[in-house]
Amino acid sequence: MFAEAQRMYLVSTTVPAGALPGEPPLIDRLRRLARPEDHLEHVHVLRAPDGGTHLTLFLGHPDGRETERAAARLVSRALPSAVGAHLDWAPALPLVSALEKLGVGAQSSRHDRELPSQDPDNP
16 A cells, blocks of 8 residues: 555645536546546545535646646546636645655554553452
């Protein structure tokens, strides 16, 4: 898994309220419209407090720039053209970096603690 995470990037944007087409749901649209060259691994959608939608794509590309372009192309195919062309994308973040920020992965293994002994206590 860690080797796969080294080639995975997260790319996020917020789609304004009212910009999403009704049916099918956005995740389904993205999965249906994804092409092999998009390297789409996962889609995460979260409703924003203002009614918009936070969208994070997990894409398996070798570099951040190509990942950002692939995300923009894929989302522009799934949304009305007036919306997809005007989204502000956050810079691509390597999944490994995101995991390290959360304390998961290779760095956290250095801080593994030893489990207590399973031997019965002797009174």
